[in-house]
């Protein structure tokens with residue numbers, strides 16, 4: 001029997017270890033056959049390369065689950081509107097992708113693999129084109145003016161932006177952000193607030209090593225600068241029907257979407273107890289603690305538990321936030337929201353599995369590169 005998922009995985013395994021080369025070849029082919037496409041991409045392509053592969057791997061992994069596959073690709077198509085992607089570009093991309101896979105698949109690459117990738121790409125491109133078309137009432141991106149820029153620690157800033165037209169999103173979702181310092185290089189950041197009457201959006205950003213967009217947002221961007229924002233996405237949103245108490249687990253700037261969810265709760269919550277574990281390396285990195293404590297003083301249902309993993313002098317919980325949650329509880333009837341680095345999210349999921357928390361009660365976002 002023809003199994004698309006089996007053949008895709010089998011053929012992907014042939015090239016997986018040479019992902020970088022596949023991506024390099026793919027872009028070279030694409031730009032050669034259609035040089036105008038080069039202008040749609042950032043000057044520096046290294047970040048972009050791993051993004052393409054991330055998207056392919058994600059699509060291939062979800063092919064068994066048509067609903068998730070379709071949903072993911074529709075949002076990817078919607079998101080690609082910011083790159084000025086047009087339906088006719090998809091054919092050029094498909095041909096370049098197939099040629100790259102064939103080249104690196106080597107002798108074991110078969111006509112059957114060729115066919116399955118053609119079929120899969122056909123489905124991928126149709127879903128993406130559909131997603132883009134469904135979003136036609138929204139602009140492909142929004143301009144937003146930075147109205148406030150606060151340095152909160154050595155390398156963390158909180159920015160407030162005012163979109164020139166309102167952007168609708170749900171608390172817990174993220175948006176892509178581009179600065180004029182790295183044109184066409186987009187990065188995802190969660191909005192750190194529930195929708196406000198003046199439509200302003202806060203972002204929590206840490207400048208890290210080679211994170212160009214993050215560094216620019218923390219160190220170069222000033223009030224008055226214009227950013228471009230696009231495509232709110234993500235499913236780490238509140239279930240208003242649930243009556244269970246809530247545990248938020250945030251690592252570093254992963255606090256941003258949790259803060260938005262918390263603000264949303266302040267609008268209607270009366271009887272759900274909420275614990276927020278906020279982990280950071282040291283006191284300096286607990287960059288939003290005063291604002292959280294202020295919220296806790298106003299809402300008796302809210303308890304904040306800060307924790308430092310690398311600050312022995314801190315007069316509070318010590319250790320990784322994923323471990324600190326085990327010292328509290330019991331957590332047998334709670335909704336969980338987890339946000340932080342991929343390793344923090346994994347560690348927390350392991351802890352929660354150990355505490356027998358059913359996975360359906362845990363929300364997190366694979367806050368990845370699309």
Ligand SMILES: NC(=O)C1=CN([C@@H]2O[C@H](COP(=O)(O)OP(=O)(O)OC[C@H]3O[C@@H](n4cnc5c(N)ncnc54)[C@H](O)[C@@H]3O)[C@@H](O)[C@H]2O)C=CC1
Nearest residue numbers: 190251252253254256279280281309320321340341343347
């Ligand atoms: N800025 C934003 O809007 C959002 C950011 N994120 C992600 O959140 C992360 C935040 O990173 P940083 O601020 O640099 O945090 P960090 O690396 O300083 O970590 C903060 C805390 O998270 C916990 N942690 C980190 N790694 C862990 C591990 N391997 N095992 C167990 N616990 C661990 C520890 O308690 C640590 O003190 C980034 O990966 C970012 O992509 C996620 C959602 C939104």
